[in-house]
Each structure stands twice: as structure tokens, then as C-alpha cells.
Amino acid sequence: MSVIQNIQKVYFIGIGGIGMSALARYFHSLGKLVSGYDKTSTVLTKSLEAAGIAIHYEENIELIPKDADVVVYTPAIPAAQAELVYYRQHQYQVVKRSDVLQWITESSFNVCIGGTHGKTTITTMTAHLLRDTGYGCNAFLGGISANYNTNFWSSEKNVCVVEADEYDRSFLKLVPDVAIVTAMDADHLDIYGTAAEVENAFVQFANRVKPGGCLISKYGLSRAADLHASVQYTYSLTDTRADVYAADIKVENGAYRFDVIHKEWALQDVVLQMGGLHNIENSIAAITVAKYLGIEDDKIKIAVANFKGVKRRFEYMLRDGVHTLIDDYAHHPEELKALISGVRSLFPAEKCTIVFQPHLYSRTKDLAAEFAQSLDMADEVILLPIYPARELPMEGVTSELILGKMQLASKMVLSKEEMVQQIKEKQPGLLVMCGAGDIDTLLQPVKAVLQNGNA
Structure with missing residues (x-):
């Protein structure tokens, strides 16, 4: 946290991005002076402005703070963007979003969720379970939680739940105590070139779990044999070969009721209000984290039933x-x-x-x-x-x-x-x-x- 403590003024180029806005909220919550640029006004930028963060929508070096301690940019911003060019030419500290997440998580207990799909829902579910049960966490989400209408919240507990983004290999800067890998499918081939390189990056991410840490991965991943951690669990929707899976799934009033089965424990009559069978599977991954952290069964079940989902996810x-x-x-x-x-x-x-x-x-x-x-x-x-x-x-x-x-x-x-x-x-x-x-x-x-x- 020493790096963060020395920062007083932060400027974001592309502040309206879902990951960037979470970091903007984080610095704002610490009492830092936060401002930023984005090319268009959106619901996200308006909510940041309502919180007291100054944003402009014109690419103009006359409008940028010349006294910024750190400039954070998203890889989606073109290298020729005028403000980014100015800060680089004048030797400001210019970093990516992933560098800031690295600073934040260097001295905390981290639950990092990666995968080519499902990660936003699982990250939000996991963070909600930890918050709703009273365990506590700081949350950096890639979507807006419907329960709390935000993609970031803070906690006095030194635990971070982080969505681990594979784009631009950002997630390889994180050091998880608990990691989830949901999928390794081909995506972002503009960055990786081949499907095999995508898989290699996920193997590297999984193997960054700290000694003594826990890895939770989707059952049947093509590179499962290359994933190593002190504690490992696989999960699946209904495949009984996985370590954790769902059984006796029923549809009741537009919700799902099911049991979560592990060879050493079972969580019965779990109710999930979010549609989509894949979201039952996502909830199994989040529940496995909660069980690993020692959270009581009744609290987990109440939290799952209370989960309202993620905006734009079913x-x-x-x-x-x-x-x-x-x-x-x-x-x-x-x-x-x-x-x-x-x-x-x-x-x-x-x-x-x-x-x-x-x-x-x-x-x-x-x-x-x-x-x-x-x-x-x-x-x-x-x-x-x-x-x-x-x-x-x-x-x-x-x-x-x-x-x-x-x-x-x-x-x-x-x-x-x-x-x-x-x-x-x-x-x-x-x-x-x-x-x-x-x-x-x-x-x-x-x-x-x-x-x-x-x-």
C-alpha cells in the first residue's frame, strides 16, 4: 500500500471503462483527488461525476491536470491519444490499470477470478457472498452489481476480490491467494495470436497462486494437467467427476433450487434467483470460495438467495x-x-x-x-x-x-x-x-x- 499512500492526485484516460471506473472509485474512497477523460458521456461517467469526480469529454491537453502524481490509462486507448502522448513526453508516471491492481493487491489477501467467460458474474457473486455474510472484502468488479448498483466497494478487511482480465495479459500482474479459472477458450487473438497462447497465459495465471493457496477451476479444461496449487478443486454444473457440482436442480417461480455436492460436504436447497443454467455453475465456483474461507452454510445460502445478479448478465x-x-x-x-x-x-x-x-x-x-x-x-x-x-x-x-x-x-x-x-x-x-x-x-x-x- 506504500505506493498508493504516496499518491494524492490521479488522472484516468478512459475513466468510463468498467475496470477503470472501479479504480477511480477506489482512489476517491481513499480521499485522493481523482479526475479523468473519456470520449463519451455514459451512465458510468455520470455516476462518477455525481460522486464528485471531474470528467471531460474533449481530447485536449489544456484540460488535463499538470500536477497529477499518476496517470492511469486503459489499453483500449490509442497510443496516439493526445493526452497520453503529452504525459509520456513530459515523463509523468504513466501506468496501466493492471499496474494499479498490482499495487493494491501486493499487501492483501486476494481472490482473483479469471476466464474467457463467466468471470464477471463469479467475481460479483463471490464479492457479494463475502459482503452479505459479514466476512468482508474490497471488490473490483467488471460489471455493475445489481445488489449494490456499483462495480467497487471498500472494506476494512484486508481482502480483495478482483476480476482478473486476460486482455493485454493484465492478469499476470496479480498474485492470488485464491484463483478461479472458468474457461480458456480462444479470445483476444489480436493480442495472443493463437488459441494455444491464450491457454498458456491462463496456465501462467493459475500457477501464480501463492504457496499454500487454492485454485478452483472448471472441470475438463484442456490444460488441467498443467495447473498446480497447494489446494485444488474442480467444479461443474452436473458432472459428478468434478470435486463440486450441482444435483437435483429444479425450476421454481423463475428461480433455481438445487443442492451443491462435494465429497466432504453438501449444501442443500440452495436458491438462485438469477436465470441461466450457467449461472448455477457460476454460483458453485463462488460457493466453493466461501466454503474454503470457512463461512457458515446458512450464511452462504442466505447470501445466494439474496443475490440479484449483475447488470447486463441475464x-x-x-x-x-x-x-x-x-x-x-x-x-x-x-x-x-x-x-x-x-x-x-x-x-x-x-x-x-x-x-x-x-x-x-x-x-x-x-x-x-x-x-x-x-x-x-x-x-x-x-x-x-x-x-x-x-x-x-x-x-x-x-x-x-x-x-x-x-x-x-x-x-x-x-x-x-x-x-x-x-x-x-x-x-x-x-x-x-x-x-x-x-x-x-x-x-x-x-x-x-x-x-x-x-x-
Whole structure:
């Protein structure tokens, strides 16, 4: 913490990012002077401003603090960004978000959750379990907790629950006492180059667990034999070969009731209010952490039942008896597969319409066939144009690339405006909107046309 103690003024370039905003809140909670830049105003930046953090939206070195002790930037910011260039040229201390997380976690007990999908939900569940049961933790989340409406909270307990981001190899700066690895699927190939390199990075992350620490990993990972820790558990939804798994799963009033089984213990009649079978599996990983930390069974069960989920993770936006509108952050083929399977488990008799916005040209190019295969699990699919994020267009890479590989009969690529009009006309009973871009800005217009019917 000595590095943090010596910092008084922090400037964030890309302060509106989900991980960056959590760090901004952290420094603000310590009484440091925090300010930042982002290119657009969002719900996240507005909430930071409401907390008293100054933000500007113009790339302008006249607006930046010249007395910043530390400048934190996100890898999503281009190297030529004017403010970043200025700070580097003038020898300021310029660091990545991952460097700050390293400073914070160097002297704390850390639960670090990594994986190409599921990590945000498991991180939020784990942090909620520790908070709700009274165990206590500092939380750095990659999503907004629906229980607390924030992606960060502090605690006097010197325990940190951290989402370990594999992008840009950031997670290799963390030193976990407890680590979770959810998946090692190919992603961020713009950074890693090959699927094998992605797996290598996760093996390195898992093997960073401190001596005497605990590793919890999804059963069946391709590199399981290369993962080493003093204490190890595997988890699965229902595979009894795993160390921890669910049994006797029932659907009751839109919630799941199930038992969590380990060879040395069992947690019976756990109730999870969050939709999606994959979220039962996610809860098993979080429960395993709580059991490892010695938290009492009754407290764990109450905390799980109290868990309201993560915004944009199987989040119900509308349930009026006629329409069900679900919002989800799924942006990888495996996440889409889990999402659609989860929807099917809760609404087996309903026609399932998916609106999907692909995220990144590189991911679309690398995984078009896998996206098509996952989307084919729906009854009807509307694809929006690709959300570019940090990338420039790639020749021949459009949403039609996915469309052309799909077997499903009812499929189309529409603009945002055309999609809203289509929903207004068709009035689907079960609609799922998913993606990591700006598709969430369309939720309110879609919700409005569903509520108003054809009027």
C-alpha cells in the first residue's frame, strides 16, 4: 500500500471503462483527488461525476491536470491519444490499470477470478457472498452489481476480490491467494495470436497462486494437467467427476433450487434467483470460495438467495405476462451458447428471438463459424452491424459473415432503426438482446415498443 499512500492526485484516460471506473472509485474512497477523460458521456461517467469526480469529454491537453502524481490509462486507448502522448513526453508516471491492481493487491489477501467467460458474474457473486455474510472484502468488479448498483466497494478487511482480465495479459500482474479459472477458450487473438497462447497465459495465471493457496477451476479444461496449487478443486454444473457440482436442480417461480455436492460436504436447497443454467455453475465456483474461507452454510445460502445478479448478465428488463425481454453481455460464442441454453431451460415452450451485436472485427473474423453455430440454437436471429470498439474496419468482415454460416431459416442483418421497427411489428413474446457494444442503448426503445404493442 506504500505506493498508493504516496499518491494524492490521479488522472484516468478512459475513466468510463468498467475496470477503470472501479479504480477511480477506489482512489476517491481513499480521499485522493481523482479526475479523468473519456470520449463519451455514459451512465458510468455520470455516476462518477455525481460522486464528485471531474470528467471531460474533449481530447485536449489544456484540460488535463499538470500536477497529477499518476496517470492511469486503459489499453483500449490509442497510443496516439493526445493526452497520453503529452504525459509520456513530459515523463509523468504513466501506468496501466493492471499496474494499479498490482499495487493494491501486493499487501492483501486476494481472490482473483479469471476466464474467457463467466468471470464477471463469479467475481460479483463471490464479492457479494463475502459482503452479505459479514466476512468482508474490497471488490473490483467488471460489471455493475445489481445488489449494490456499483462495480467497487471498500472494506476494512484486508481482502480483495478482483476480476482478473486476460486482455493485454493484465492478469499476470496479480498474485492470488485464491484463483478461479472458468474457461480458456480462444479470445483476444489480436493480442495472443493463437488459441494455444491464450491457454498458456491462463496456465501462467493459475500457477501464480501463492504457496499454500487454492485454485478452483472448471472441470475438463484442456490444460488441467498443467495447473498446480497447494489446494485444488474442480467444479461443474452436473458432472459428478468434478470435486463440486450441482444435483437435483429444479425450476421454481423463475428461480433455481438445487443442492451443491462435494465429497466432504453438501449444501442443500440452495436458491438462485438469477436465470441461466450457467449461472448455477457460476454460483458453485463462488460457493466453493466461501466454503474454503470457512463461512457458515446458512450464511452462504442466505447470501445466494439474496443475490440479484449483475447488470447486463441475464438481466430481466421486462416481464409483463405478455413479453419477456432479457439483456445480456454475451459476446463470445461460448457465452451465447450458455445464454441461449439458459433461456431454453427457463422458457422451454417459448419461441426465442435473439438480437445480437457482434463486438470487434477481429473477434468476428476469427470466430464467425462458432458464432453461427451458437446462434442457430435460437428460433429467430437479428444481427446488428459490428461494434468496432477500438478497431478499424477489416475488409470483408461484416455481420453478413456470421449470417452466411448460419443454418437457421429465420435470420437477418438489420440496422438499429430497422431492428426496433421489426420488433414493433412482430411483438416477440421472448426477446433476448446481447452483445458487448452499445446494444444496451437500444433496450429502452425496444422495451417501449413492446409495452405499447402495435399502437
